[in-house]
Amino acid sequence: MTLSQVMNATEANLLGTIHGGNIMKAVDDAAGSVANRFAKGPAVTAAMDEMTFLVPVRVGDILHVDARVNWAGHSSVEVGVRAEVDRWDEVSERTHVATAYLVFVAVDEDGSPRPVPELELESEEDQRRFREAQIRRRHRLARREAIRASRDESGEGGEP
Numbered sequence: 001m002t003l004s005q006v007m008n009a010t011e012a013n014l015l016g017t018i019h020g021g022n023i024m025k026a027v028d029d030a031a032g033s034v035a036n037r038f039a040k041g042p043a044v045t046a047a048m049d050e051m052t053f054l055v056p057v058r059v060g061d062i063l064h065v066d067a068r069v070n071w072a073g074h075s076s077v078e079v080g081v082r083a084e085v086d087r088w089d090e091v092s093e094r095t096h097v098a099t100a101y102l103v104f105v106a107v108d109e110d111g112s113p114r115p116v117p118e119l120e121l122e123s124e125e126d127q128r129r130f131r132e133a134q135i136r137r138r139h140r141l142a143r144r145e146a147i148r149a150s151r152d153e154s155g156e157g158g159e160p
C-alpha cells in the first residue's frame with residue numbers, strides 16, 4: 001500500500017522543513033493500515049526499528065509512504081516502509097527520504113495477541129525480504145533478552 005500526502009506548513013519545524021515526527025506518523029499510519037488488513041483486524045505497533053532521515057522534506061513536497069508485510073510469525077508481522085518525496089518545484093525522480101521496519105502484533109478484543117494468516121511468498125524479492133526480516137527479528141529479540149538479563153543481574157530493574 002502507498003499513502004501519499006502534500007506536506008503542509010503546519011507540519012514544519014523551526015527550520016521550515018518538515019518535522020521528523022510527522023514523517024514517523026505517516027510511516028506508522030501506512031504500516032498500521034497494511035498490518036490491520038493483513039491481520040484481518042486490529043494490530044498494534046509493538047516496535048519500530050531505528051529510522052534514519054536521509055534528506056529534509058520541504059513544505060509542499062508530496063510524501064509517498066510505501067508499506068508492505070515482509071514477514072509474519074504467529075501473532076506478529078514485520079512491515080517494511082520506504083518514504084519518498086516528489087519535490088513540489090521540479091519534475092524529477094522521487095527522492096528517498098527514509099526507510100523503517102516496524103513490528104505489529106494482531107490483538108483480540110482484550111488486547112491479547114491473536115494469530116495472523118500465513119504470509120505467501122510469491123517472488124524472489126519476497127523471499128529476500130522475508131530472510132532479511134528474520135535476521136532483524138533475531139537481533140530485536142536478542143537485544144530485548146540481553147537487556148532483560150542485564151537488569152535481572154543488576155537487580156535494578158527500572159525504565160530505559
Ligand SMILES: CC(C)(COP(=O)(O)OP(=O)(O)OC[C@H]1O[C@@H](n2cnc3c(N)ncnc32)[C@H](O)[C@@H]1OP(=O)(O)O)[C@@H](O)C(=O)NCCC(=O)NCCS
Nearest residue numbers: 044045046047073074075076077103105107111112113140
Ligand atoms: C504488543 C503487545 C500486544 C505484545 O504483547 P505481549 O504479551 O508482550 O506479547 P508476546 O510476548 O506474547 O508476543 C507476541 C508476539 O509479538 C512479538 N513481540 C512482542 N514485542 C516485541 C518487540 N518489542 N519486538 C519484536 N517482536 C515483539 C513476539 O515475538 C511475538 O511474536 P510471534 O507471536 O509472531 O512469535 C503488548 O506489548 C502491547 O499491547 N503493547 C502496546 C501496543 C500499543 O499500544 N501500541 C501503540 C503505540 S503506543
